[in-house]
Amino acid sequence: MKTEFTCQVHSETLEVGISKPLVGYPSREIAFMNKQFPNNGIYSLQGCMPKSDSDRGQIEIYCPSCKRLALEYITPFWKKWEKENEE
Numbered sequence: 784m785k786t787e788f789t790c791q792v793h794s795e796t797l798e799v800g801i802s803k804p805l806v807g808y809p810s811r812e813i814a815f816m817n818k819q820f821p822n823n824g825i826y827s828l829q830g831c832m833p834k835s836d837s838d839r840g841q842i843e844i845y846c847p848s849c850k851r852l853a854l855e856y857i858t859p860f861w862k863k864w865e866k867e868n869e870e
């Protein structure tokens with residue numbers, strides 16, 4: 784019996800990686816990204832009650848295809864948000 788997890792969208796074997804913790808409510812763009820690319824593994828949602836270690840990278844399983852597509856989607860927003868923070 785196989786114990787591997789596969790992506791329900793891409794049927795790819797999930798890999799283990801480190802995700803960025805995200806405390807609080809995810810923005811509309813991030814919520815959309817998580818819906819479109821369910822195993823992107825970019826963020827781990829911590830909710831509004833973060834644990835003591837929730838500011839550190841979290842171990843997360845991800846699908847390489849979801850991650851690649853999600854990064855393509857979210858990178859322009861990261862640039863936009865960075866710009867907004869500078870102003």
Ligand SMILES: [Zn+2]
Pocket residue numbers: 790791792793794795822846847848849850
């Ligand atoms: Zn996938």
